[in-house]
Amino acid sequence: xxxxxxxxxxxxxxxxxxxxxxxxxxxxxxxxxxxxxxxxxxxxxxxxxxxxxxxxxxxxxxxxxxxxxxxxxxxxxxxxxxxxxxxxxxxxxxxxxxxxxxxxxxxxxxxxxxxxxxxxxxxxxxxxxxxxxxxxxxxxxxxxxxxxxxxxxxxxxxxxxxxxxxxxxxxxxxxxxxxxxxxxxxxxxxxxxxxxxxxxxxxxxxxxxxxxxxxxxxxxxxxxxxxxxxxxxxxxxxxxxxx
Amino acid sequence: xxxxxxxxxxxxxxxxxxxxxxxxxxxxxxxxxxxxxxxxxxxxxxxxxxxxxxxxxxxxxxxxxxxxxxxxxxxxxxxxxxxxxxxxxxxxxxxxxxxxxxxxxxxxxxxxxxxxxxxxxxxxxxxxxxxxxxxxxxxxxxxxxxxxxxxxxxxxxxxxxxxxxxxxxxxxxxxxxxxxxxxxxxxxxxxxxxxxxxxxxxxxxxxxxxxxxxxxxxxxxxxxxxxxxxxxxxxxxxxxxxxxxxxxxxx
Ligand SMILES: Nc1ncnc2c1ncn2[C@@H]1O[C@H](COP(=O)(O)OP(=O)(O)O)[C@@H](O)[C@H]1O
Ligand SMILES: [Mg+2]
Numbered sequence: 377x378x379x380x381x382x383x384x385x386x387x388x389x390x391x392x393x394x395x396x397x398x399x400x401x402x403x404x405x406x407x408x409x410x411x412x413x414x415x416x417x418x419x420x421x422x423x424x425x426x427x428x429x430x431x432x433x434x435x436x437x438x439x440x441x442x443x444x445x446x447x448x449x450x451x452x453x454x455x456x457x458x459x460x461x462x463x464x465x466x467x468x469x470x471x472x473x474x475x476x477x478x479x480x481x482x483x484x485x486x487x488x489x490x491x492x493x494x495x496x497x498x499x500x501x502x503x504x505x506x507x508x509x510x511x512x513x514x515x516x517x518x519x520x521x522x523x524x525x526x527x528x529x530x531x532x533x534x535x536x537x538x539x540x541x542x543x544x545x546x547x548x549x550x551x552x553x554x555x556x557x558x559x560x561x562x563x564x565x566x567x568x569x570x571x572x573x574x575x576x577x578x579x580x581x582x583x584x585x586x587x588x589x590x591x592x593x594x595x596x597x598x599x600x601x602x603x604x605x606x607x608x609x610x611x612x613x614x615x616x617x618x619x
Numbered sequence: 620x621x622x623x624x625x626x627x628x629x630x631x632x633x634x635x636x637x638x639x640x641x642x643x644x645x646x647x648x649x650x651x652x653x654x655x656x657x658x659x660x661x662x663x664x665x666x667x668x669x670x671x672x673x674x675x676x677x678x679x680x681x682x683x684x685x686x687x688x689x690x691x692x693x694x695x696x697x698x699x700x701x702x703x704x705x706x707x708x709x710x711x712x713x714x715x716x717x718x719x720x721x722x723x724x725x726x727x728x729x730x731x732x733x734x735x736x737x738x739x740x741x742x743x744x745x746x747x748x749x750x751x752x753x754x755x756x757x758x759x760x761x762x763x764x765x766x767x768x769x770x771x772x773x774x775x776x777x778x779x780x781x782x783x784x785x786x787x788x789x790x791x792x793x794x795x796x797x798x799x800x801x802x803x804x805x806x807x808x809x810x811x812x813x814x815x816x817x818x819x820x821x822x823x824x825x826x827x828x829x830x831x832x833x834x835x836x837x838x839x840x841x842x843x844x845x846x847x848x849x850x851x852x853x854x855x856x857x858x859x860x861x862x863x864x865x866x867x868x869x870x
Pocket of ligand 2: 419420421460534
């Protein structure tokens with residue numbers, strides 16, 4: 377089976393900043409994968425490179441076997457990205473936003489799926505509301521919805537729970553877990569490490585543009601702990617050792 | 620194809636939703652120009668023997684409205700989505716750079732044509748319509764809108780802030796459209812400024828457009844078509860290359 381993501385030898389500089397200093401990573405289909413690291417580690421840059429928003433200086437990236445540059449149409453069809461920045465188009469309602477996004481992916485009548493997404497993200501009551509009128513947490517959930525309109529096999533969420541309250545976070549994870557159960561591969565970044573600990577089967581920890589630890593969540597906890605540690609302690613130790 | 624049509628539809632919806640600002644207001648502006656200039660100049664200026672000044676002015680104003688609004692549409696839409704970050708939704712999608720260009724230019728030209736049509740209809744009350752060669756009118760209207768829509772895409776991609784876009788508008792678009800024979804025939808200019816005007820592509824758009832109304836022009840409409848056509852091809856090629864490289868859109 378072709379991997380959901382294949383990343384090989386990817387580097388990227390912004391001026392003098394080495395945002396990615398040689399990343400090799402494979403994520404298998406069906407995984408629930410966590411990408412952790414302090415601010416500036418390069419997580420967003422790596423996701424942007426997968427999405428074709430950033431052009432790497434060297435290396436290759438594939439989504440479901442499709443090169444993100446040479447075969448960008450197929451690669452983008454297979455990928456759904458929830459951007460870290462809380463962006464929206466103030467001109468449209470939630471439903472219009474999702475219909476337009478569907479159209480970008482070549483899907484014309486998508487209202488059944490759109491309604492299902494909205495219900496699962498607790499946004500059904502806001503379908504006709506203008507994007508401007510939504511709270512930050514609601515806008516974040518619309519971003520999640522936008523990433524899902526084309527039912528992508530690979531879903532990448534860059535800090536999807538930032539600014540979303542606890543109750544809605546639970547709902548979001550339920551929905552994402554369901555999608556994962558239905559075969560979608562999930563990659564997420566988050567600063568809430570207990571979230572990563574409960575959701576992710578495998579985790580990569582990044583620092584300064586490199587992957588400094590990569591293992592199953594269980595192994596990471598065993599390797600860097602004494603049985604009582606949580607992922608937060610393991611993370612701190614990995615970061616210290618990588619210094 | 621659906622991707623292109625969606626983007627086109629979104630761009631049309633974007634200006635249509637605020638049609639009062641984007642279509643009605645420019646029609647009123649053009650009408651004010653007409654009232655003032657025709658009042659002041661009607662009895663003093665005669666460019667072609669059997670064409671009253673007001674009638675002469677109308678095609679110029681229509682074309683100027685088409686051009687300025689086509690430019691405003693693609694440039695302001697692009698810079699807005701860059702500044703708000705919502706451009707990312709188009710960049711994530713499997714839309715080709717050609718479809719991207721065509722959708723922005725299509726919507727820009729359409730807004731230009733709507734404003735132009737509005738100006739024309741409103742001015743019908745002031746001067747009768749003469750339509751000697753309507754095909755030329757259509758050709759230059761569409762081509763002019765497409766050229767300025769394309770220029771708007773370049774300006775929108777290049778500008779990082781609204782004031783950079785305003786500079787583009789004030790120091791390039793406004794002089795090009797005003798110094799192009801909207802209000803006069805360039806034959807009434809001193810020789811030096813006549814020469815300068817011949818280097819202004821907008822002069823050919825307006826001259827060719829006006830030919831469609833009166834079958835009278837400063838240069839042959841075929842020559843104008845050639846100049847405007849070459850401009851379009853060159854600008855489109857530059858824009859497509861910028862988009863292909865992801866200039867200022869993909870880091
Ligand atoms: N567009 C950009 N221009 C310049 N520097 C950037 C840009 N994007 C990211 N960087 C830099 O690259 C590094 C990695 O950033 P990022 O990928 O956002 O990290 P993370 O998502 O892990 O917090 C940081 O030092 C950041 O300042
Ligand atoms: Mg980030």
